[in-house]
């Protein structure tokens with residue numbers, strides 16, 4: 001732009017050049033899309049996520065790392081977004097969660113980030129390995145019990161979508177019945193209908209406020225109580241925002257990674273054969289999926305604190321950047337990323353660069369090992385108990401979710417040899433939303449949490 005040009009929207013390079021990538025459909029070839037953008041624009045491309053939302057998509061591996069590591073230049077604070085500062089948008093629940101704002105660690109930089117992330121890190125560190133492992137096995141078993149006799153299931157709706165939500169709910173210190181409401185709320189917060197998403201965000205706030213009040217009265221050995229008693233001394237409202245962050249960040253990506261690993265084992269017969277013969281470890285398969293089909297293809301956002309040049313692209317202060325993990329993993333400058341194979345294996349051997357799926361810099365995921373355990377124990381438990389697992393539809397008929405920044409199945413229908421659910425003294429009733437809806441109302445305390453549960457029960461039964 002020259003000095004004598006007016007600074008209006010049509011001359012803004014981001015607005016003027018943004019390539020629409022919304023509405024491409026679930027079956028769009030994402031690999032081809034990232035490469036087309038890279039060959040046209042280089043390592044940073046202007047793209048349109050909806051008719052009124054243009055962002056810079058970072059495609060290069062090194063550039064993604066640079067953006068995530070340099071928080072003083074690339075802030076996570078959505079309030080610095082140019083559109084917000086200039087009054088063209090509101091930071092409300094109608095924006096996708098990662099572009100919205102809460103007073104949580106995710107949207108803070110520097111010292112404020114350190115203050116807010118400390119209770120999360122310290123609470124997560126207090127979950128013992130044994131407890132994590134036992135809770136994953138028990139929760140997986142509970143879910144498998146509910147469908148194992150039927151000989152068919154949807155491994156997304158019946159398993160992958162519920163496992164992380166029920167587990168997080170346990171770690172928060174609540175009974176499993178509440179986990180179904182939590183799962184429903186987390187999912188609805190991502191609903192493209194802004195009214196539904198906004199309603200779910202409000203209910204989520206109520207859910208966690210009820211939880212904080214309950215745990216203040218009756219502390220336990222759980223994440224909520226440990227965060228309440230942390231030396232940082234957060235207010236109730238700050239506690240609610242950190243709990244919403246933990247719940248939101250922990251659910252969707254873990255579901256999608258678990259789903260994509262199960263899908264790979266079902267559709268890639270070579271990978272499945274190598275896994276069952278012991279030729280390749282499950283961790284290697286997860287690593288392969290993360291490199292080639294990352295469940296989070298791209299993640300918003302960062303906001304430059306000043307005008308910057310990134311990979312020869314001029315980016316104005318406050319113009320939104322989105323990290324392109326999938327594009328970065330396919331960056332041609334990462335020699336050998338996709339063409340070298342371990343001896344005798346169909347899986348790429350990998351290379352010296354780490355994948356970006358956990359992020360980098362101060363906001364890197366604090367729960368990497370927990371997430372990996374949920375996925376690996378969740379897969380192992382399912383394969384130990386369910387035999388002759390087959391896809392229930394031809395691979396081409398599988399429904400993928402529309403969101404371009406996610407690689408996520410809507411459903412994963414399977415068939416298998418039916419097996420009776422064992423008698424379990426701890427789980428006499430196989431919990432499903434319908435049985436949960438009539439569960440334990442007798443001793444329900446009349447707090448906010450219960451009101452949210454009743455709201456969810458009404459939705460589940462409608």
Ligand code: HEM
Nearest residue numbers: 105106249250253254257357358359362363365366367371
């Ligand atoms: C496969 C599963 C997961 C993936 C791929 C994933 C990925 C990520 C990524 C990329 C970030 C960085 C966000 C950014 O830079 O803006 C992040 C942050 C975060 N994740 Fe995870 N995550 C996963 C599971 C979990 C789980 C299970 C939890 C909770 C128990 C969790 C809690 C968080 C939190 C609290 C943050 C914010 C950290 C901060 O802002 O400092 N994540 N995660």
